[in-house]
Amino acid sequence: DQQVKQNSPSLSVQEGRISILNCDYTNSMFDYFLWYKKYPAEGPTFLISISSIKDKNEDGRFTVFLNKSAKHLSLHIVPSQPGDSAVYFCAASYNNNDMRFGAGTRLTVKP
């Protein structure tokens, strides 16, 4: 049962442009949402999070938007840089219990 879904397996953008990665979830009880970034041969690393009581959280070039009514969140990267090329995982948890991940989206930022 995939409670967290990332329907786009890959995304390619030009350096300097905006990257938008999308994520949908099915469990309305989730209270925290997180994005992780993963480089090859490494474990995922935490990028940014958002509480379910907010609709936006910004950290430098990274902004996460949450639309609870649509059960949808997105990660915006502006401007995109070649070093941002990685696999991005969306994750969600309820009451700080288990953490459910999506299948990931591979982002390629072209110079």
Added chain:
Amino acid sequence: DAGVIQSPRHEVTEMGQEVTLRCKPISGHNSLFWYRQTMMRGLELLIYFNNNVPIDDSGMPEDRFSAKMPNASFSTLKIQPSEPRDSAVYFCASTDRFLVSGANVLTFGAGSRLTVL
């Protein structure tokens, strides 16, 4: 801190053999998670422990899989007997979920790549 330590980094074995993956969480972290990454399903939660106690093992695919956490600094994931479809990257992650408020941020190890021939 050296982070979450997993071993082995790579394992190649033959079908039917026993496989044991090991994890050392970050000192002071009281929750530990095992995930499996595959192309089709991304990161699947297999099992997680709080204070060395298994809380949810509903993600463990079959009885061939078992996990233990005998103390706060060590956990194992065992597959016996292994099958080719078990080939994947297995990640261990830890967090100090009881010590912080807000989002439950996991720290991952580098993973163990398992190939079953």
